[in-house]
Amino acid sequence: MKRLTGMLLVVLALGGFVLAQNALLINGAGATFPTPIYSKWFDTYHKANANIQINYQSVGSGAGIKQATDGTVDFGASDGPMNDEQLKAYSDKHGFALLHFPTVLGAVVPTYNIAGVSASLNFTPEVLAGIFLGRITKWNDPAIAGANKGVNLPAEDIVVVHRSDGSGTTYVFTDYLAKVSADWKDKVGKGTSVNWPVGLGGKGNEGVTGLVKQTPNSLGYVELIYAVKNNVSYGAVKNASGIFLKADLAGVSEAAAGAAREMPDDFRVSITNAPGKKAYPISSFTWLLIPAKFSDTAKRDALKSFLKWALTDGQKDAEELSYAKLPKEVVAKELKAINSIQ
Amino acid sequence: MSNAGPSTGSRSFLSRLWDGDEIARIVTFLFAATVVLITVLLVLQLWHDSSLPRHKFGLSFFVTRVWDPIAEQFGALPFIYGTLFTAAVALLLAVPLGLGSAIFLAELAPQKISDTLQFFIDLLAAVPSVIYGLLGMFVVVPVMRVYIQPALKHSLGFLPLFQGPAFGVGFLTAGIVLAIMVIPYIISVSREVLLSVPRDQREAALALGATRWESTWKVVVPFARTGIMGSIFLALARALGETMAVTMVIGNTPTISASLFSPGYSIAAVIANELTEATGEVYFQSLVELGLVLFLVTFILNGLARLMMVLTTQKGSGMGQV
Amino acid sequence: MSARLRWRKFVSNFMLTLTGVCAAVSVSVLFFVLGYLVYNGGTSINWDFFTKLPVPVGEVGGGMANAIVGSAKLLLLASLFGVPIGFFGGIYMAEFSNSTVAFVVRYAADLLNGVPSIVIGIFAYAVAVLPFKHFSTLAGAFALGLMMIPITLRSTEEFLHGVPRALREASMALGASKWKTIAAVVVPAAYRGIMTAILLALARVAGETAPLLFTALGNQYWSPGLRQPTASLPAMIYAYALSPYDDWHRQAWAAGLVLLALILIVNIFARAILSRGGTVLR
Numbered sequence: 013m014k015r016l017t018g019m020l021l022v023v024l025a026l027g028g029f030v031l032a033q034n035a036l037l038i039n040g041a042g043a044t045f046p047t048p049i050y051s052k053w054f055d056t057y058h059k060a061n062a063n064i065q066i067n068y069q070s071v072g073s074g075a076g077i078k079q080a081t082d083g084t085v086d087f088g089a090s091d092g093p094m095n096d097e098q099l100k101a102y103s104d105k106h107g108f109a110l111l112h113f114p115t116v117l118g119a120v121v122p123t124y125n126i127a128g129v130s131a132s133l134n135f136t137p138e139v140l141a142g143i144f145l146g147r148i149t150k151w152n153d154p155a156i157a158g159a160n161k162g163v164n165l166p167a168e169d170i171v172v173v174h175r176s177d178g179s180g181t182t183y184v185f186t187d188y189l190a191k192v193s194a195d196w197k198d199k200v201g202k203g204t205s206v207n208w209p210v211g212l213g214g215k216g217n218e219g220v221t222g223l224v225k226q227t228p229n230s231l232g233y234v235e236l237i238y239a240v241k242n243n244v245s246y247g248a249v250k251n252a253s254g255i256f257l258k259a260d261l262a263g264v265s266e267a268a269a270g271a272a273r274e275m276p277d278d279f280r281v282s283i284t285n286a287p288g289k290k291a292y293p294i295s296s297f298t299w300l301l302i303p304a305k306f307s308d309t310a311k312r313d314a315l316k317s318f319l320k321w322a323l324t325d326g327q328k329d330a331e332e333l334s335y336a337k338l339p340k341e342v343v344a345k346e347l348k349a350i351n352s353i354q
Numbered sequence: 355m356s357n358a359g360p361s362t363g364s365r366s367f368l369s370r371l372w373d374g375d376e377i378a379r380i381v382t383f384l385f386a387a388t389v390v391l392i393t394v395l396l397v398l399q400l401w402h403d404s405s406l407p408r409h410k411f412g413l414s415f416f417v418t419r420v421w422d423p424i425a426e427q428f429g430a431l432p433f434i435y436g437t438l439f440t441a442a443v444a445l446l447l448a449v450p451l452g453l454g455s456a457i458f459l460a461e462l463a464p465q466k467i468s469d470t471l472q473f474f475i476d477l478l479a480a481v482p483s484v485i486y487g488l489l490g491m492f493v494v495v496p497v498m499r500v501y502i503q504p505a506l507k508h509s510l511g512f513l514p515l516f517q518g519p520a521f522g523v524g525f526l527t528a529g530i531v532l533a534i535m536v537i538p539y540i541i542s543v544s545r546e547v548l549l550s551v552p553r554d555q556r557e558a559a560l561a562l563g564a565t566r567w568e569s570t571w572k573v574v575v576p577f578a579r580t581g582i583m584g585s586i587f588l589a590l591a592r593a594l595g596e597t598m599a600v601t602m603v604i605g606n607t608p609t610i611s612a613s614l615f616s617p618g619y620s621i622a623a624v625i626a627n628e629l630t631e632a633t634g635e636v637y638f639q640s641l642v643e644l645g646l647v648l649f650l651v652t653f654i655l656n657g658l659a660r661l662m663m664v665l666t667t668q669k670g671s672g673m674g675q676v
Numbered sequence: 677m678s679a680r681l682r683w684r685k686f687v688s689n690f691m692l693t694l695t696g697v698c699a700a701v702s703v704s705v706l707f708f709v710l711g712y713l714v715y716n717g718g719t720s721i722n723w724d725f726f727t728k729l730p731v732p733v734g735e736v737g738g739g740m741a742n743a744i745v746g747s748a749k750l751l752l753l754a755s756l757f758g759v760p761i762g763f764f765g766g767i768y769m770a771e772f773s774n775s776t777v778a779f780v781v782r783y784a785a786d787l788l789n790g791v792p793s794i795v796i797g798i799f800a801y802a803v804a805v806l807p808f809k810h811f812s813t814l815a816g817a818f819a820l821g822l823m824m825i826p827i828t829l830r831s832t833e834e835f836l837h838g839v840p841r842a843l844r845e846a847s848m849a850l851g852a853s854k855w856k857t858i859a860a861v862v863v864p865a866a867y868r869g870i871m872t873a874i875l876l877a878l879a880r881v882a883g884e885t886a887p888l889l890f891t892a893l894g895n896q897y898w899s900p901g902l903r904q905p906t907a908s909l910p911a912m913i914y915a916y917a918l919s920p921y922d923d924w925h926r927q928a929w930a931a932g933l934v935l936l937a938l939i940l941i942v943n944i945f946a947r948a949i950l951s952r953g954g955t956v957l958r
Contacts (some may be wrong), residue, residue: 021748037897037904039811051733054896065897067905070733074631081633083809098633169519176606178423178631205628207422212521212617213606214918215627223919226496227521241734243922378855382768385761386781389825393784396791396799403802454698462692463699471703473947478706480943482883484910485932488917489712492925537702567688595792597886598914622794626886629798645798649791656790 035062038311041069042076042089043180044216045118045235046298049333050089052327057318064314072216074178074204080110080301086311088301091118092183092204093280108305111353112279113346114297115322117268117336118260119236120184121246121294125224126151126166133247134159134256137192137293140249143170143231145196146210151229158299159256166229173223176213178204184296185233188284233270233294237334253283253292263292264336271297272339279346279351297338305354316350323347397649404643406636412660415643421608421624423632427468428640430647432608436525436618437648440600441593443529443614444536449586451533452540456582459541460548461570472545479538487602490531494524495603498530503615506532521605526614528604532596536589542555543588547666548574584662591655595648621648707753710936717933720926725934728779729853730896730907736923740931746813746906747935750892752901754824761821762828769829770836773859781899782830789826795886796822805891806840811905816892831873835866872946879942883935885910890904909935917942 047070071079073090080088081102092114094102102110111315114257122135139155142148148155152165175182186202200206212227214220217238224232225244236259239246248256257263267286275281285293300319306312327337338346370433407415407428418429455475459468499522510516551574559569575582605617608628632638724739731738765785769778800819805811839862847857863870892906894915899906909931916928 035897035900037895037900039893039895039905041893048733055732058897066530067895067897069894069905072631074628074633078631078633078638082806083806084811101634171519171521176627178628178633201424203424204633205423205631207420207424208607211607212523213619213627215606216918218921222918225920227499237734238920244920274800334681374856375854378858379768379772382764382772383777385764385775386768386777386829389765389781389788389829390784392822392825393788396788396796399802400795403798451698454695455702458692458695458699462695471699474703474706476947477940478702478709480879480939481706481936482885482910482939484883484885484913484917485709485713485936488913488928488932489709491917492861493712509681534705537705540888541702548932565684565688567691568684570758571691591790595794597792597794598910602914602917622792622886625794625798626889626904627938629801629890642798642802645795649795652790653787656786660786 022280025317035065036310036314037217038064038066038087038314039069039085040066040076040087040089040300041071041079041085042301043073043091043298044070044218045073045091045120045179045184045296046089046106046116046335047217048241049116049330049335051094052329052333053318053322056326056329057321058316061314064318066318070218072175072177072204073180073183076180076301077178077204078080080303082182086326087303087315089299090183090204090301091180091296091298092187093282093299094301105283106303106305111302111304111349112299112336113302113319113323113349114279114299114342116327116330116338117264117295117297118334119257119264119292119295119336120233121220121236121239122231122249122257123224123234123239123244123246124231125228125244126168127228129163129165130245130321131160131163132245132258132300133163134250135247136250141189141196142192144172144174144208145193145199146172159250167231171227172208172211173214173227173230174208174211175205175216175220175222177215179205179216180296180298181217181233181235182206184284184294187282187296188294191285240293240334250291251288251289251291253289257290257292259292259294261331261334261336263290264295265339267291267293267295268336268339268342272341275342275345277343277349279349295336302353306353316345316353319350320347396444399650400642400646401409404639404646406565407640407643410636411640415640416630416647419608419610423634423637426634426636428636430621430644431626432610433619433621433644434647435610436604436608437620437622438468439525439595439618440528440532440604441590441622443526444532444593445586445590447530447533448537448540448589452585452589453544453582455537456544456548457570457575459545459575461566468545472542475538475541479542483535483596483598486531486535487599490527490599490603494527494531498522498524498527500519505676514612518611518615520615521617523603523605524613524617525604525611528600528618528620529614531599531603532593535596535599536593537590539592540585543585543663544578544582547578547585550581550666553576578666580662581666584659584666587655587659587662591594591652591659595622595652596620597626621645680872707876710940713929713933713936715931716926717931719910720930722935725927725930729898730912733802738927740907740909740912740927743907743912744894744934745910746892746895746899747882747909749813749899749902749906750816750888750908751878753813754820754880754881755874757817757821758824758877759828762825762877763832763870765825766829766832766836767858767863769833771854771862782833785826785829788822789830793823793884794886797890799886801890810903811891811893812903813892813899813906814902816888816906816908817890819900820884820885823872823884823887824877827877828870828874832866832870833879834871835869836862838869839865868949873917874951875942875946879939879946882939882942883910885914889914 073092076088076090077087152167183204190197190202212222217234220232223237224230248258250256266288267283271281271283323343330337419431420427420429473558503520506516559573600620601623608619727741728739804815806820847861888911895905895907913928913931916924
């Protein structure tokens with residue numbers, strides 16, 4: 013029996029050694045925001061190019077930035093663009109830069125789970141900031157009720173759910189809150205990991221969605237596709253022009269329109285609370301973080317060709333998964349920038 | 355065990371080297387030394403990789419409540435609080451249950467049943483943490499949120515311990531899951547200790563007219579007191595270091611609250627969640643410092659536990675007397 | 677019989693019954709755990725689970741074949757690292773060492789044994805991942821192997837001590853040198869106990885998740901060789917449990933059942949051998 017178990021272990025292990033020996037394995041880690049589309053992309057790309065396997069671990073933008081900086085993964089992913097300090101830390105450590113490449117556009121939506129309320133709630137910036145600051149504690153608070161006439165809001169405590177890990181989704185959300193609430197900017201600020209005044213922590217977009225789904229009277233913030241795919245209600249947010257908009261592809265693309273015209277060379281830009289009647293206020297690009305120099309040419313070429321594919325053919329898959337395609341101007345600029353990867 | 359074989363001092367160095375025994379001794383010594391080396395390396399690494407926050411924050415690290423990666427302000431207090439609070443809840447539940455079970459197994463149950471039940475208890479100790487976490491998340495949390503927490507709030511809500519919204523996750527839930535995980539340790543060690551109490555102690559008590567329970571509770575248990583304390587320390591050390599099950603049910607929020615219903619955080623959980631994403635040296639090293647703290651505490655507890663076991667066996671072998 | 681005596685007798689019976697209840701509750705937890713896993717995981721286990729790779733996020737189906745193989749690889753490598761150190765170190769402790777060295781080694785081993793697995797993870801991350809700029813199966817195996825060392829060392833020492841002096845002396849009397857005695861007589865005599873202790877150590881680290889989070893990371897594909905990240909059963913259970921996808925939850929239960937079943941089988945088997953004290957029927 014012992015011998016059998018031993019043999020089984022050895023056979024299984026050897027099987028693992030032997031299989032897939034010829035494939036090129038590229039490792040990446042980072043944001044959970046784009047995981048659904050990345051997951052699909054890497055799978056489709058692998059099916060078309062059997063010898064290239066891109067292993068992506070959905071661990072959060074914070075981890076993506078750190079792992080890319082430490083060099084423990086081949087590329088990172090984040091929806092919170094790295095700040096100048098972090099970029100400098102990278103180039104100091106490696107001797108070359110870490111490049112940002114936007115891949116898709118997405119939206120962060122306020123999701124909630126209130127028994128008996130299936131309507132789409134309207135959230136004003138003041139309400140969102142107030143809830144996450146811990147000032148508004150009940151669902152039937154006048155501030156919420158005022159924007160949602162006719163909805164029967166219960167007199168229950170709001171269970172706030174936020175991210176427990178370093179998150180680009182958090183960055184986008186707090187970036188938005190910092191723009192619309194001076195209080196928030198002062199007390200908490202924006203970042204991938206902030207000092208949340210209240211709430212439970214969920215790991216990844218997955219964890220937050222899971223918590224909201226399981227916890228009555230909860231409110232969280234997640235990327236659009238997570239709310240859609242998991243049948244969790246999400247609300248409309250009042251944009252800079254005063255209109256309540258529910259996140260959709262048109263709203264996100266509208267938010268990116270201004271940035272598309274004036275995209276900086278390093279592609280780092282914030283499009284939250286963008287002007288425009290139809291712009292959805294909590295939108296964002298999401299980036300792949302790719303080193304400017306590769307010592308492994310096979311990996312470099314594979315990544316470059318993947319990136320080209322993702323920016324062109326891959327964009328077709330975006331809308332099905334509730335991500336907006338990149339604006340044409342941005343794609344053109346990126347394709348040029350890809351050539352700078354050595 | 356003495357070192358058998360000819361006394362090595364009387365032979366030349368070369369002939370000693372050729373000797374298979376000497377080679378065996380040196381080779382096995384190297385392996386044993388590796389163990390010591392690894393342990394020393396581990397402690398050194400923890401110390402070295404936590405030097406930034408130690409110098410920057412000093413002792414204030416232990417009393418600061420703020421954990422703010424943006425402002426680079428790191429304080430360990432919420433995590434220390436969460437770790438201790440959940441461990442306390444766990445022990446409060448596990449010790450009576452565990453001790454009671456151990457008494458039953460050692461004093462009352464017939465040999466065969468006692469051995470069989472102990473066998474099952476040992477299996478309970480083998481269940482991995484992540485599986486307790488799975489059950490915690492999908493079974494305990496909903497039950498807490500829907501039945502237990504509201505009931506507690508209803509009846510005992512005037513106490514600060516039972517205030518606040520019922521999330522399901524939180525200190526109490528983590529404490530309950532931890533209790534389940536540490537009960538086997540309390541039971542198996544306490545049972546062994548109780549079994550080793552000399553028969554004459556019990557018989558003397560019974561001869562003096564004590565009931566079975568009185569003999570057990572007033573004579574046997576106190577006699578085994580030190581060993582039982584040891585088992586509790588062991589259980590405590592395990593509870594403090596638990597990671598997966600805790601992070602799946604505690605709520606992952608650095609909060610200090612008197613309420614059992616509040617979500618919280620523990621040292622092990624924050625390390626698990628944030629180590630691979632801690633950008634910036636101070637952030638990363640603060641987490642390592644937390645690991646160092648955890649290591650030191652469990653080290654001291656385990657040491658105390660072992661000390662107590664040693665003291666009990668000395669006692670049981672007839673040294674101390676009535 | 678006085679009232680006081682009746683009361684004391686009542687208390688005695690009551691408390692003793694209570695202890696029985698405690699024991700029943702404690703033991704029933706095990707059956708509850710098992711039962712729940714069988715109930716939720718049993719229906720989800722199918723052939724796909726054992727043979728297919730994970731499918732893209734959100735889609736239904738797929739399996740954990742790479743996690744099963746990944747765990748097997750990790751355990752094999754961990755034993756290759758941890759067992760020799762523990763085994764040969766244990767031989768030194770039992771056969772060659774003096775009491776000071778023995779004390780130091782034993783102290784170090786106990787210290788290592790008591791280190792929480794998350795701290796082992798930190799150590800492995802700092803030593804086996806960062807310098808090499810790679811999450812890898814090797815790093816994961818290193819972390820798990822570390823945890824196997826103390827158990828193997830102490831058990832080897834204990835079981836070797838348990839071999840009667842007479843056996844050693846007989847061998848020596850026949851002219852065998854010390855190391856031959858150890859290799860050919862003492863170790864085989866203690867073999868069964870040591871093997872079962874190793875199995876128990878293996879079962880223990882098979883379920884460890886925390887150290888793997890920082891070392892093996894995870895992989896949707898097969899992990900080639902040793903220096904790439906790899907999926908593992910405990911890490912998959914954790915990741916799937918936290919997700920919002922019902923299909924992933926189903927798979928997490930299935931994986932939990934498989935993992936627990938393997939661990940319990942090894943434990944039952946090992947303990948049965950240890951307690952029996954006779955030869956094992958093949």
